[in-house]
Amino acid sequence: MVTVHVAGSLDEARQKGLQHPNCRHSVSAYTPGLTRVDDAEPDPDGYEAGQRQREIERTIRKYKRRAATALNDRDRAAAEAKTRQWQAAMRQHLADHPDLRRNRVREQDGAGNLPPEQRTPQRGQASQQRPEVTPEQLDNARVWSGDDRTIREMTDDQLAGAVGSGPMDARALARVEAEADRRDLDDLAARADRLFxxxxxxxxxxxxxxxxxxxxxxxxxxxxxxxxxxxxxxxxGIPLPPPAATGNAVDDLLADRDALAEAMDPAPDPAGWGALADEQPAHDEAFWDAVMKAAAARARGEDGDQDERHLITRREARALYDEYVWRQYADAEDACNGYLLNRKAKAAGVDPGSLFSGPARIAYARASDELKEWWAEHGRLTQAEFIEQVTGKTQRWAAGARHNESDQQNKR
Incomplete structure (x- = not known):
């Protein structure tokens, strides 16, 4: 194990002045036991030499600007001569101080600090355009170099743009994640206080x-x-129409479907709800136009007849029969006060809902007297009879079902 004494975090060092303008410090990873840190030694002579180099660079830039803005050839020639004189002084200064390195960018007009449109290209030199910096890239730089207060001042969109605009090290990502967690907790606490x-x-x-x-x-x-x-x-919610009461259960069911389709306009009627099941809905007018066309195609026969019972397929009728059975069961249970089974069927644990579909002989053998009276008034349809009424097409087993129903009624 290696003991590491930490004097402070990077944020604390920045608050004390680290990485100020013209700061020459750099930041790198430190691994305890592996990274060697040399003790810094003062170098006043090297500092003075560096400052002298900056002075020479400033003077070169000054005479280059004079040459670029000269009003006549004489002034331009004089400025260019001065420029060459100071460039020679730069070469001599670098020869006297081998540790220094020449950076010609610093000798150009603006020294890399002016925006591209304000730079003055030298004679025979093309203007160098910097790539445009986006707001997201600026936010990315703020995350890299800012402190915790900077992160808190940025909006959620700015933080998201900063993360997506360029690379970030683990430290910067951790700061963004910590700030996002803090905001989420604050939002949850505020929402909880407001709602509960x-x-x-x-x-x-x-x-x-x-x-x-x-x-x-x-x-x-x-x-x-x-x-x-x-x-x-x-x-x-929307006001729903009252249930139909024509006295015929099938007619009531179809009338309720028509009324529901009208109340839900402009959505398609129930016959067209599944017409576009294989298509992904899109929140635009084209989608709803397609829905309405599909619904209209399903609700219109070859002769233009709008009677829905002539357009319902057998598959749809079988699905409607389940709804018919449930409605009959609910109405009968309410009218009979829940007495739907006779004693023998109730003791055997028969499901009362099963009495409303299937063969009549089985249903009547298990039904209570109250339910039989209700059937005598409201009727009881098997699936074949229901499909025949809904589609308007003769069903093979419907006649037999009606005969069996009549026989059971006559036994009473």
Whole structure:
């Protein structure tokens, strides 16, 4: 094990002045036990030599600017002569101090600090254009070099753009992730205080946004979920038409479907809901136009007849039969006060819902007297009879089913 004494973090060092303008320090990885750190020694002579080099560079730039902006050939020639004189002084200075290196960029107009459009190209030299820096790249640089306060001042979009605009080391990514976690926790705490003051769902949900309501469902009790659902129904609910009451169960079922389709306009009617099941919905007018055309094609016969029962297929009729059975079962249970089975069937654990489909002889053998009276008034259809009525096409087994139903009624 290697003991490492840490004087401070990089952020703390920057706050104390590290990496100030013209700072010559650099940052690199340090591995305890492997990285060798040499003790820094003062070099006043080297510093003075470096400052003299900067002075010569500034003077060269000055005379290059004079040559570029001269109004006549005499002034230009004089400025160029001075430029060559100071360039010779630079060569001599570098020869006297071998540790120094010449950086010709520093001798150009602007020394690399001016934007490209403000630089003055030298004679015979093309203008060098810098690539444009995007706002995301600037944010990336802020994450790299800024402190924790800088990270907190950046918006979520700025942080996301900074991460996606260029490479980041583990330290910078960790700072972004830590800030994102802090904001998420703060947002969750604020949302919880707003939606669940005192640990219970707020009393008034009228001003709560849809996203907040969806989030609240995940943390609400069963009673609170019902309140949230009621609020969502209040916002998005539409007045539904009253149930049809023609006296015929099949006609009522089809009439209710038509009324529901009208209430849901411009969505397709129930016959067209699955017409585009293989297509991915798109939130544009073209998608809904296609839906309406498909629905219209399914709701119109060759002769233009709009009677829905002549357009329903046998497959759709079988699906509708399940709905018919459930409705008959619910109505009968309500009318008979729940007494749907006779004693023998109830003792055998027969499912009362099974009485509303299948052979009549089995259903009547298990039904209570109250249910038989209800059937005598409202009827009972097998799947074959229902498909025949809905599609308008004769079914092979429908006649036999009607005969069996009549026999069971006559036995009573």
């Amino acid at each position: 003051p005192g640990g219970h769902l707020a009393g008034d949900l009228a001003d709560v946004g849809d996203d907040d309501l969806a989030w609240a469902i995940q943390h609400a009790t069963a009673d609170e979920v019902l309140r949230i659902a009621a609020e969502m129904d209040r916002r998005d």
